[in-house]
Amino acid sequence: MLPTESKKALSFKRCIEDGDLVIVYERHDVMKPVKVSKDAVLQNRFGVYKHSDWIGKPLGTKVFSNKGKFVYLLAPTPELWTLVLSHRTQILYIADISFVVMYLEVVPGCVVLESGTGSGSLSTSLARAVAPTGHVYSFDFHEQRAVSAREDFEKTGISNLVTVEVRDIQGEGFPEKLSGLADSVFLDLPQPWLAVPSAAKMLKQDGVLCSFSPCIEQVQRTCEVLRSDFIEIRTFEVLLRTYEVKEVKMDTSSMVGESHEDNEGMRPCKRKHRSNEDVTVSQDNSSNATSVVMARPCSEARGHTGYLTFARLQCLA
Template sequence: MLPVESAKKKLSFTRCIQDGDLVIVYERYDNMKAVKVCEGSVLENRFGVFKHSDWIGKQFGSKVFSSKGGFVYLLAPTPELWTLVLSHRTQILYIADISFVIMFLEIVPGCVVLESGTGSGSLTTSLARAVAPEGHVYTFDFHEQRAASAREDFEKTGISNTVTVGVRDIQGEGFPDEFSGRADSVFLDLPQPWLAIPSVEKMLKQDGIVCSFSPCIEQVQRASETLRSKFTDIRTFEILLRTYEVREGKMDSFQVEESGSVGSLPCKRRQRLSEGSNEQETTSASVVMARPCSEAKGHTGYLTFARLKCLS
């Protein structure tokens, strides 16, 4: 465990932006990038040239202008935004899965969480905020370079006091013995999670919870079979997220149904139609409409949760 004085440090975005800080430059909802503030550097994009020196001393969330009048927003690198801009070294978990995992693993400030593998660190970043300031996340990846890149990212985002990254083959070796009986929850993102489950059983506190993320249902079935002997309340979920666009547009016409229902037509129009008129009204009024996005994210993976059986 880290020293208490180190673990209690809090990451704050209420202060002003400083030289060396990481900011999320927001152009629009689908175009953001992470930029390290460096006095003397500039950012060039379609909105113009932005001097980093103009950003220093401003609050996170500020709107800043270029020399030609274009603007961007300087946002704090929260876990939600970091998930959208981080470098993909592996496939990552997104917000829908991450929020579900944190809820069902019952993670609160002060928890000790074990994770394997680290990958690109998307989930790890959110886990760190959930356990802060008293808790800690110990994450492991068998790939040494990926682990090193993850450490660098956690330094950039300011969560290195809450996260420890280790290099270890959890499937083959299990979690280190030093964590036996100390973990409140464990998260597995492994191709063969059933190989790690005997180690997970030793690591968890009584009544602790494990979650395994797997893209294929065959992995889920085999992991669930292994879980049955020592775990209870085994459940699997698939999170499918449907996003809607809300924008102003034209409503071409109101259609009167054969039943005579005229729904949302104006009162006078409803009266004329109810008196036997077959006339239909066509309007080009501008209205605010919500409709599903043309591109929707489909299957990402299955989330299998299980609770360690209490000792009788």
Template sequence: MSFKGWKKYIEEGDLVIIYLTRESMCPIFVKKDEEVHNRFGVFKHNDMIGKEFGSKILYIADISFISTQLDMKPGARVIESGTGSGSFSHSIARTIAPTGKLFSFEYHEERARLAAQEFQEHGLGDIIQIEQLFLDLPAPWEAVASAKAAFKQHRTGKICCFSPCIEQVAKSVNALNENGFIGKYITMYECLIRNHYVTPVQKLTFAEAIERAKTEPNAHKRKNAEANAEDAVNTILMSKTPLETRGHTSYLTFATFLPAIENNLEANDELQEEEPASA
């Protein structure tokens, strides 16, 4: 797979996941004339080059929702506080490539070292190193003031706090209000994936349903072809959802930092001073 963009066919240097069993998978970088040996046999890298990629990694709904709400796009500059496994870092880098920049911070030394090594191996070293900010911390409210200071004060900035508990949300919202984030632009969401089960249902009025129930014992006398044709005409598709939806991952708190009027005026004055006089 290519981490900088979508790619249909495997090329030399790409990362490929060798799927052996559900419990055994092996990542390799495709290199010409090399081979992979396992209990299933010998697999030549040359045979992989030119083949279509198989299944892609699926990310949880939170990732796409955060990227959309923060308006991430090519050229954006993003701060991520809490690199972790680097999964979201990869997603951000792909979204803001090729001209954007991600500044990712991780307090755990070993995780930071492994993540930095992985970013280099995946060709993202020039992108991952501030107009959008993502806080994946135990206490994101403690970082709000520093986050505000990192924004360009004459431009609009956006922030997202990732909090598993509602108590964390309350503290984050208080900190956002105290630091000048406008209340009506502070929102909180929870992303849940809900299954819809689609089934065909006959279009019957209440009276028709009663009549059908009364005559049901004689239904076997109808010809199959006739019955199927009638059912097809009088059938619509309906969906239903399970009574309970599980899968809570976090509460996502978004806020927008609007630049102060005086900051805007100062920025405009600076721009006018820098612009050459027009004839």
């Protein structure tokens, strides 16, 4: 019997218990997963934190070290897990993942097939999207990666929603037992065109397929094969631009009637009062120094990750 009827919802306990996995958050770019153990401690640059002090606290709690410094204890949501998981392969990040979940039309109760599993970044978000009654079947040809993925899904509490199998989808295709059961299929393979005919057999009528490829040549060859059984073939490249916003001190003596950039290329964000005059956020009256909020694109913003090709299975009359 296929485990598609699981009634257990994907949820996170609001209070931390011994053995739970939490995300220790220092700042937006410094986080780590930690398994809570009543006799363990966490040491970082801020001091020592006793796990025993965490137990019974609600997720989202600010906890203090022996030096009075603090971190936050957060739930291992798919968004945070994507940022802290071990990279066994190149992973999909939040921009691509959100696009995939939307365009594959994944909702609670769906059955989704995925190849390959990789580091499990997308799998985690798919599991939340299909919960509580749907299921994700993920396949990877590499046995150790599959084992590691199962262990991660156990840690994050989604193992009842994801089945991981070792299988070469390019060479063998998807298992016949899943034929006609999938609402959507996701392919992340070196030669996705080899798996397209099998994916078509797995999909329900009007089902949707997505193929992720880093090179446009892979996209072109995949689209050639898709035309046999699929319609609405579209390819997207998702580019994300992140901004850094911070408060800085500026010398206002040379800013009268002008808008200047600081040395880092950041522009001041101004607020409008009822008089419609532009004013800065705050001002130090004792000098010409003024505090203003600056915004600029992050210097290490991610660029191209890959191309997402979507297609809908053609319904036969």
